[in-house]
Amino acid sequence: MQYSSPDLPLIPFDISVAAHNVAGVCIALTYLVFLVYTRFSRNRIHYQVTWKGLMPRVIKQAMYYVFGVFRKQEPPFPISEDMKFNHLQQITYVMGMYALVPVLIITGLALMFPEVIIDDIYGIGGTLLTALVHVSAGFFASMFLIIHLYFSTMGASLTSNFKSIVDGYHESH
Amino acid sequence: MIQRCLLILTGLFSSCVLLFALAQEPADNQKCLQCHGQVFYEYFNEWTEQTERKTMNPFYHVDSIRMMGSVHKAFSCTDCHSPEYETFPHSGELRMEQKYTCMDCHGGDETFAKFNFEGIESAFMESVHFSNSNERFNCWMCHDPHGYQLAQREQESIKDVVHMSNQMCIRCHTDQFEFGLLTNKTPSDLTAIHSWLPNQAHHFNKVRCVDCHTDVQEGILVSHKILPKTDAVRNCVQCHTSNSLLMESLYAHRVKESREESGFVNATILNEGYVIGANRNKTLNVVSIVIFGLTVIGLCIHFILRLILLKKK
Numbered sequence A: 001m002q003y004s005s006p007d008l009p010l011i012p013f014d015i016s017v018a019a020h021n022v023a024g025v026c027i028a029l030t031y032l033v034f035l036v037y038t039r040f041s042r043n044r045i046h047y048q049v050t051w052k053g054l055m056p057r058v059i060k061q062a063m064y065y066v067f068g069v070f071r072k073q074e075p076p077f078p079i080s081e082d083m084k085f086n087h088l089q090q091i092t093y094v095m096g097m098y099a100l101v102p103v104l105i106i107t108g109l110a111l112m113f114p115e116v117i118i119d120d121i122y123g124i125g126g127t128l129l130t131a132l133v134h135v136s137a138g139f140f141a142s143m144f145l146i147i148h149l150y151f152s153t154m155g156a157s158l159t160s161n162f163k164s165i166v167d168g169y170h171e172s173h
Numbered sequence B: 001m002i003q004r005c006l007l008i009l010t011g012l013f014s015s016c017v018l019l020f021a022l023a024q025e026p027a028d029n030q031k032c033l034q035c036h037g038q039v040f041y042e043y044f045n046e047w048t049e050q051t052e053r054k055t056m057n058p059f060y061h062v063d064s065i066r067m068m069g070s071v072h073k074a075f076s077c078t079d080c081h082s083p084e085y086e087t088f089p090h091s092g093e094l095r096m097e098q099k100y101t102c103m104d105c106h107g108g109d110e111t112f113a114k115f116n117f118e119g120i121e122s123a124f125m126e127s128v129h130f131s132n133s134n135e136r137f138n139c140w141m142c143h144d145p146h147g148y149q150l151a152q153r154e155q156e157s158i159k160d161v162v163h164m165s166n167q168m169c170i171r172c173h174t175d176q177f178e179f180g181l182l183t184n185k186t187p188s189d190l191t192a193i194h195s196w197l198p199n200q201a202h203h204f205n206k207v208r209c210v211d212c213h214t215d216v217q218e219g220i221l222v223s224h225k226i227l228p229k230t231d232a233v234r235n236c237v238q239c240h241t242s243n244s245l246l247m248e249s250l251y252a253h254r255v256k257e258s259r260e261e262s263g264f265v266n267a268t269i270l271n272e273g274y275v276i277g278a279n280r281n282k283t284l285n286v287v288s289i290v291i292f293g294l295t296v297i298g299l300c301i302h303f304i305l306r307l308i309l310l311k312k313k
Helices: A013-040 A042-047 A056-067 A087-112 A125-152 A160-167 B002-022 B028-036 B064-068 B094-095 B102-108 B110-115 B117-125 B158-173 B200-206 B209-213 B258-261 B267-271 B282-312
Strands: B040-045 B049-056
Touching: A013 A042, A013 A087, A013 B258, A042 B064, A056 A087, A087 A125, A087 B094, B028 B040, B102 B117, B110 B117, B158 B209
Parallel strands: none
Antiparallel strands: B040 B049
């Protein structure tokens, strides 16, 4: 929608608006399910960050992804039942699920019902600010999606992590 | 010689009347407004020798407050209506008087050249309003001469401009009495015939009817060439794009905001709204494409190196 042009009619604009709205509502509803599930199940332990010494652990994991993979090193923080995320994944998912996605949903709902947006915020249009925040959050969400999909291929085989999504079992390297 | 003198005197007199109007002092029309400006009016009936109280015909009611704020506020009623109306009861024959149109006063007058009345008249005569009405459609079907106000040129908010403009269309297209002045047909349900339009209510609040239902015309602030409904804009992307149709119509005469310097396309829209697709920030677009591109390239390199490693195994 942001890049619409009469010269590039990829998807009809009204259909893309409708699809975007439906997707947004679905995300909002599934996010609610995630919140409830994570709050009342054991899944919440994976989102509890140990902030002390976090940065060195994150860097260590990042170095493994950039160099260690090619040197056939063992993953520094292997997956276990108590720790299904490594520290880099954990901080990314926590930021994503508890900061980025709520911002995306709230601004998206506001744009769906623009009458709730404040008209003027210190001389800047409220709708403009909301749209900018939504588009920026959407961009980062898109980036996360691309990176997340790629890193899903970093299991024992290219498809093992995708099988894990379905059957719930982790296949060791 | 005498005829030439008379012509010059008439021209001078008309100019004086117009200049007087431009002096912006409201005329004293109390004698007419004491009845026509009221919902109920009273008069002494010489036949029954009683003071009678009647309801003013709503089609003859003049909103005196609107009139005080209108462009014609300096005119007295009898400048446009027959002086015989000063007598009450009014003669029934006065209903037959031919009413002035905009062109009778404003046509060919350099004082009003910027409004381009001649262009407006030409455009109107190409419109579906003119062609479908057996010449019964006149300026007053849309424009209230008693309360006409300049909106766009006076930098009113877009919301008010849209509301004011759309009321002219809605008033006729939803009211059997107004619609019936031109046709025996029943006015259509506007909501139903626009049901294809997503976010219909938002569109009706933010965009004028004429933005979709007219052709944009050079030299005319508000196009008067109303198109047949089959020719109305239905392609969303004509407005929701960087080369937005709205910039030639609704926002055509807005002063461009300084935000344009920060890279917003169609920045003037941002003063009072936001149009998806028409308002993009070029800087953000470039930055996002660069970041996205670098990320994809990085991931591709990573993947290729992994594949090479796998093959070596």
